[in-house]
Amino acid sequence: MTSESTRDGLAGALRKWRTRRRVSQLELALRAGTTQRHLSFIESGRSAPGRSMIIRLGEALDVPIRERNELLLAAGFAPAYPETRLDGPQLAPIRAALERILHGHLPYPAVVVDRHGDLVSANTAFHVLTTGVAPHLLEAPVSVPRVLLHPQGLASRIINLDEWAWHIIDSVQAENLRNPDDRLGRLARDLTHLAPPRPSASSHHLGFAVPLRLRAPDPADGRELTLITTLTHFGTATDVTIAELRLEAFLPADRSTSAQLAELLSLASSGSQT
Numbered sequence: 001m002t003s004e005s006t007r008d009g010l011a012g013a014l015r016k017w018r019t020r021r022r023v024s025q026l027e028l029a030l031r032a033g034t035t036q037r038h039l040s041f042i043e044s045g046r047s048a049p050g051r052s053m054i055i056r057l058g059e060a061l062d063v064p065i066r067e068r069n070e071l072l073l074a075a076g077f078a079p080a081y082p083e084t085r086l087d088g089p090q091l092a093p094i095r096a097a098l099e100r101i102l103h104g105h106l107p108y109p110a111v112v113v114d115r116h117g118d119l120v121s122a123n124t125a126f127h128v129l130t131t132g133v134a135p136h137l138l139e140a141p142v143s144v145p146r147v148l149l150h151p152q153g154l155a156s157r158i159i160n161l162d163e164w165a166w167h168i169i170d171s172v173q174a175e176n177l178r179n180p181d182d183r184l185g186r187l188a189r190d191l192t193h194l195a196p197p198r199p200s201a202s203s204h205h206l207g208f209a210v211p212l213r214l215r216a217p218d219p220a221d222g223r224e225l226t227l228i229t230t231l232t233h234f235g236t237a238t239d240v241t242i243a244e245l246r247l248e249a250f251l252p253a254d255r256s257t258s259a260q261l262a263e264l265l266s267l268a269s270s271g272s273q274t
Contacts, residue, residue, distance in 0.1 A: 009074040011045040031060035083240035107265040115244040128268045131217040159213040165195035167210045226253040
């Protein structure tokens with residue numbers, strides 16, 4: 001690759017990220033500690049930025065660190081951020097911390113997923129919640145969004161499926177717009193085919209969040225679980241693997257749900273010990 005084609009590749013990528021983030025050249029230049037003239041030269045391919053400038057521009061545009069590595073490679077530099085195997089010895093402290101968080105969230109369900117929504121780890125309560133899901137949906141790699149929305153997953157037990165399904169689809173599509181990824185795009189399309197028609201208006205909001213209204217795992221049990229979710233990530237991660245992990249925790253929206261989750265976990269634990 002010639003230096004000119006290298007500059008052109010980087011220039012095009014930077015323009016796309018700046019447009020995607022809806023940031024002007026002047027604003028980006030101020031964020032990155034450079035001048036608008038210099039940035040204009042970089043984006044037109046007339047100037048080749050150094051490694052530190054590319055890193056600063058990536059940080060200023062909130063480019064995911066996997067894609068920051070791609071910007072560096074496009075400019076002919078080595079990647080700045082490592083991608084360590086999660087099951088490797090270097091990340092043992094991270095794995096231990098995540099398992100402690102998952103266990104500490106009991107009796108409520110919680111999962112750790114990657115950037116594509118594939119399951120990395122889950123606590124016992126999540127496995128209890130997914131009782132009855134078709135085995136093929138629980139074969140690795142397990143797509144948590146598909147488990148939730150597939151007819152052989154939890155979809156048949158979700159009371160507000162139209163609302164919840166589009167909440168998930170909109171979240172996936174929003175992430176794909178912000179950080180484009182072919183797998184996320186395919187996932188959004190697949191989930192759209194599984195979802196019922198989009199509701200014209202939401203009528204079951206708790207006033208601050210879209211709840212997941214779920215029938216209990218036992219078909220004979222007519223009770224309803226009402227859950228809300230929170231998402232957590234490593235905001236200062238400098239390793240690609242860690243930066244792409246997401247902790248999704250399900251929380252009870254009422255006392256009845258809290259009591260039911262504790263009961264379900266207790267029954268599952270006693271059953272596994274007999």
